[in-house]
Amino acid sequence: MRKSKHSETSNAISIHAILNKPLFYNNKEGRSYIMSKDANPQHTFLRIILLGLRFGWPVLILLGVLWFPFDWLSEVWPAFGVPFHEVFHNAHDHFVGHTIFFFIIGTLTLSLIPQLRRHLHWYVAGLILAALVQETIQAFFRGELPTFTDFNAFKGDALGGICARGLWFVLELLHSFWKRKSPITTPPRMKSS
Numbered sequence: 001m002r003k004s005k006h007s008e009t010s011n012a013i014s015i016h017a018i019l020n021k022p023l024f025y026n027n028k029e030g031r032s033y034i035m036s037k038d039a040n041p042q043h044t045f046l047r048i049i050l051l052g053l054r055f056g057w058p059v060l061i062l063l064g065v066l067w068f069p070f071d072w073l074s075e076v077w078p079a080f081g082v083p084f085h086e087v088f089h090n091a092h093d094h095f096v097g098h099t100i101f102f103f104i105i106g107t108l109t110l111s112l113i114p115q116l117r118r119h120l121h122w123y124v125a126g127l128i129l130a131a132l133v134q135e136t137i138q139a140f141f142r143g144e145l146p147t148f149t150d151f152n153a154f155k156g157d158a159l160g161g162i163c164a165r166g167l168w169f170v171l172e173l174l175h176s177f178w179k180r181k182s183p184i185t186t187p188p189r190m191k192s193s
Contacts, residue, residue: 058112066105067134072141091152098156099163102127106164117168123161131157 074081088094106127110116116123131154139146148154 059109062105062108062112063130066101066130067137069137069141071138095152095156098153099160102131102157102160103164103167104160105130106161107167110164110168117165117172120165123165127157127161131161 070084074084088097106123109126110123116126132148134157135148135150135153136146
């Protein structure tokens, strides 16, 4: 049996084949169907995980920053705690901090996943889930059960996330207006002397 020149990298080739190569087949009635290279459910799960990691790693980093327990870090590390408590020393500043933080995270998420700009219901659902998980993690690190009674933080989360979506809406309107307004022309050539 003759070995392929790619036999040493069979894992890389099989993953590439699973992700990128559809297969056509005909059934008994002569109809054509498209099927993935391997219909094994484990490979389908692997394909989903690999595609999620390939395109979703920036969002995972943003969620890691969003869900990091900064309140816990301020108690454990006094050098971080002093400026943290100066910035978040009353309810108003806590509200503003949540608003700015979710505005930044929402803006970056919408820039990384443009499909969320067209599907507002998925963005709002993700925003609510992110806010609930963030408060849950904060409560667990304080040694408490989550009660979800910090409406001040939730209002800041909602305001920041919706303002991020509003910013993208305005940018898209300006882009479409600018695109319709300016004719497509080629720049004039420079004269040679």
